[in-house]
Amino acid sequence: MSIKVLVVDDSSFFRRRVSEIINADPLLEVVGTAANGKEAIEQVRRLRPQVVTMDIEMPQMNGIDAVREIMRTNPVPVLMFSSLTYEGARSTLEALEAGAADFLPKRFEDIANDKAHAIALLQQRVRAIASRRTSLASTRTTATRPTTTATTSVSKPTLNTQFSSSRPAVKPASDVGAVKMPPRASGKQYRLLAIGTSTGGPVALQRILTQLPANFPLPIVLIQHMPAAFTPAFAQRLDSLCQINVKEAAGGEILKPGCAYLAPGGKQMLIDGSSRSPKLTIRDGGEQLNYKPSVDVTFGSAARIFKGDVLAVVLTGMGADGREGARMLQKEGANIWAQDEASCVVYGMPQAVAAAGISSYSIPLEKMAECLKKEILR
Structure with missing residues (x-):
């Protein structure tokens, strides 16, 4: 049975083009279209699609408000189409927080150089x-700064702004993705927290980072698959919501405790220097790499500099980026956690990391920050 899709855009040309692409896949079927947010809400109620593709800027009701209402009344996964501009990035991040599952650039040439690949x-x-x-409502978080009595207030500046071949045993399929929580703090000492993610990552990162205290004792590196136009806006958004500092990473920066460094879109973020004076290096993406930034690249560099003194977390996302970098970290003695399937x-x-036997625990998103604080804070 094919997957039912609703296509929403105020441009009849774009609705037709997206419908043609979706219908060309034998597993997908466009069951309806809508020209604005109000029509989309009604079509979702009437047609019960399994996926909605949604434009942001539309008359009568924009895509953000439509997503918010759809998630309230008839939750369904939504794929947003966005312009690759700073304002487009801000709107897309708002749509993701409202409940959208993922996004793609609206111009197909921005998705991939090759038309067939973009399709x-x-x-x-x-x-x-x-x-x-399942409804995504339970994993969304309100965009407000958390309060805590366990931390001191910190004034924050305005921002301007090849792997190991050794393979552990593969876990049984029945065990992969099941919740497995750390029973207690391990007592291990860390020098770095590294988090990699892709689809669903912006909301997951916000959920976790907003719960960390201002005096968090480690530097944090964040690798989120995201276009170059989006990472400055995403970093600034997180910084405005979190007690820790969050910024888009720049080359030559020394890693500091209580600061999260977001890998720039279209680039690779590596850690150089020494474990006592670690610094960031930002390089061009590299044509041979599928992901820019790549979790594997950053995790691998962390293994080289910090050895086993790393806690690495792999969150929601398509593909297997992060598995080989996590394997390198595990070989050095680092701890690897994964988000649970549900x-x-x-x-x-x-x-990918759970099935390969690399991750120690599979933790629900809503428990991840609590587990991190229990493991790292002393």
Whole structure:
């Protein structure tokens, strides 16, 4: 049975083009279209699609408000189409917080250099988010700064702004993705927290980072698959919501405790220097790499500099980026955690490390920050 899709855009040309691409996949079927947010809400109620593709800027009701209402009344995975501009990034992040599952650039040439690849990627994204039929409402978080009595207030500045071949045993399929929580703090000492994610990551990162105290004792590196136009806005958004400092990473910076460094879109973020004076290096993406930024690249560099003094977390996302970097970290003695299947938007990246036997625990998103604080704070 094919996956039912609703296409929403105020441009009849774009509705037709997206419909043609979706219908060209034998696993997908467009069951309806809508020209604005109000029509989309009604069509979702009437047609019960399994996925909605949604434009942001539309007359009568925009895509953000439509997503918010759909999630309130008839939750369904939504794929947003966005312009690759700073304002487009801000709107897209707002749509993701409202409940959208993922996004793609609206111009197909911005998705991939090759037209056929761009088409295949759109079809793949629709199939991927359709596999998660549960409501995303439970994993969303209100965009407000958390309060805590356990930390001191910190004034924050305005921002301007090849792997190991050794393979552990593969876990039985029945164990992969099941919740497995750390029973207690391990007592291990860390020098770095590293988090990698993709689809569903912006909301997951916000959920976790907003719960960390201002005096968090480690530097944090964040690798989120995201276009270059989006990472400055995403970093600034997180910084405005979190007690820790969050910024888009720049080359030459010395890693500092209580600060999270977001890998710039379209680039690779590596850690150089020494474990006592670690610094960031930002390089061009590299044509041979599928992901820019790549979790594998950053995790691998962390293994080289920090050895086993790393806690690495792999969150929701398509594909297997992070598995080989996590394998390198594990070989050095680092601890690897994964997000559990039920709380992921797409259970790809966490599944890759869990199935390979690399991750020690599979933790629900709503428990991740609590577990991190228990493990790291003394």
